[in-house]
Amino acid sequence: MAIADPFLSALNPAQREAVTCTEGPLLVLAGAGTGKTRVITYRIANLLRRGVAPASVLAVTFTNKAAREMRERVAALVGSRPLGMTISTFHSLGVRILRAEAERAGYRHGFNICDENDQVSLLRTVLREIRGAVAGLDPRAVLAAISRAKNRFDLPADVLEAASDDWEHLVAAGYERYQTSLRDMNCVDFDDLILLPVLCLRKDEATSRRYRTRFRHILVDEYQDTNGAQYQFLRCLVGPERNICVVGDDDQSIYGFRGAEVDKILGFERDFPGARIVKLEENYRSTASILDLANAVIAGNPSRHHKVLRSTLGRGEKVRCVAVPDEHAEVEYVLRDVTRLLDSSRVSPRSIAILLRAAAQARPFEEKLRLRRIPYTLIGGQSYFDRKEVRDVLAYWKVAANPTEDISFLRIINVPKRGIGSTAIRKLDDLAREAKVPLLEAVGLAAGGAGDFPPALRAAAGHIRDLFERARERLAAGKPARMARALIDEACYREAVDLLYPDPLTRDGRWRTVEDLVASVERWAEENRGGDLVEFLEALALDEMPREDREDGKANDAERRGVLLMTLHSAKGLEFPHVFLVGVEEGTLPHKKAAEDGDAAIEEERRLLYVGITRARESLTITHAAARTLYGEARPRQLSRFVQEVARQDLLLEEAFRPADAATEADVAELLSTYRKSRGR
DNA sequence: CAAAACTGCCTTTTT
């Protein structure tokens, strides 16, 4: 191109290539901090500018946050909301297709999306049926195996065929029944939101052609996090022109445990022959000192697209690596330094992040931060949906929306206490099986005189039947919000909360949550006139609720106050002027479990450290303790192998820290020797 | 059927 184009002048040569190469498969390897988002938004803007119809553009992300950001930045760049363009998460796209094609996959229209808790309860019952009394089977482990199979795009028959030992046969049998139960209850899980659309599209050539010709330009963000099923999904959508552009960084693939396959980004050229590759290596985020360490650490991974991040900034301070005696000293050191930064007054609390391998590590930091009245925000950790009262209320609504859903119904059948215990439930379940009806219907039958039940139980059953009958009527009348409140009221759910939490303070807090949830349905119904409850539940499950409607206390960026405390996983994609990476020890990073799981897991742990390092803009401090109390027991700790490996390269400023009140060397030594003794036996 | 005692676990978690 001979004429300089002002639109492209804001980009470096590699970025420009990634933006302007619009035809055919393209892999953009975007190292940390190399302007990935800029490339994506410019690329979309460039397509539109060149006359591509917005409706033929599909941009896929993993999170709603990323989708939202992309939409906003494209809008800012082209000056208006590009109407008709699809910018969506994999799962939202899946749901959209599945809602349209549900019958083809054997589902009825208003299916529920069940969350992880529902999945585990369902699997618990499934396993009981398969193995009778054999206990000790962890439903979570089986679920993980099923999910892995689904993410590889393996159906129950595939798993059965490949099964070679008892465990694998069990997984295959569990998977088969689990899937059947889900379908009977008209429920899908998160994995199904990818899997089922693909099955639909494959089954029907005409439909699949429709999507393929519609989306002529596909863009995928964070491609390193794509799993096998998502890959198949993309394959279904890519048209004959193969205009697929994937952007990602194999070095930041940290969701392997969720089924992501680094292999997909490593083998993009194999999957899409003739693909062009553009590497973005110019880093606009971190100092050279930080990037030198990052490059050195990640170089230890054997299979990767070779990249070296180059800093566009100065050298900066050397990365500090601080040895401390124990976890108390670690907190002490970090907070002392945080205070020092804050006192220097140029630094706002929000520019400091303390990054952890596991959410549980946050506790000692939280305690001290609170004690010193340093404002902080904890990100990640226990989800809002893990709260008992939230799960209960949602279970009520799910049953109202989808009365065939036994999992949720079982959850609330005796909440509040109605005298329906395990024996009664077993009998109701027998009745349901015999009559081949959902549990709720069996309860109705029992209330009407079927089976052998004491009068008190028949009364309770009648109450439940009436409760949901009224709920159904209100839903049928198009009054989801009225139904939502009435159902909770009439079910006397308040009683359950009162009984469960005798302490008035927690009780009020829990009840507040319930009221907030009810209020959010009401607000939602107000804003989405004519929308049904299924849609509300879907938006909630997919985390698509508009900001002001989110009652889960998840602070968005603007609301975050104070120092950030978060896991390495939730830090991906973010950046902070000052970063503390704590607990960088063998057993934590790499995690003990990863060491047991082999090389691939260790490589992922290394990438996790790499992600942590590359979050830092100006200063980075790594800490590690000589001993740490874990699960109520003191254990000796060693500096992470990833740091040890590069220790000789003069990349680190090593330091030892011992606060006056912390363990002395003798204490640590004693701790260790008692530990060894206790282990020795 | 509910409360109390007991056991076993203990990473990360975009949707």
Added chain:
DNA sequence: GGCAGTTTTG
């Protein structure tokens, strides 16, 4: 050490 799920006991 702390939670949740399970089994035992009242």
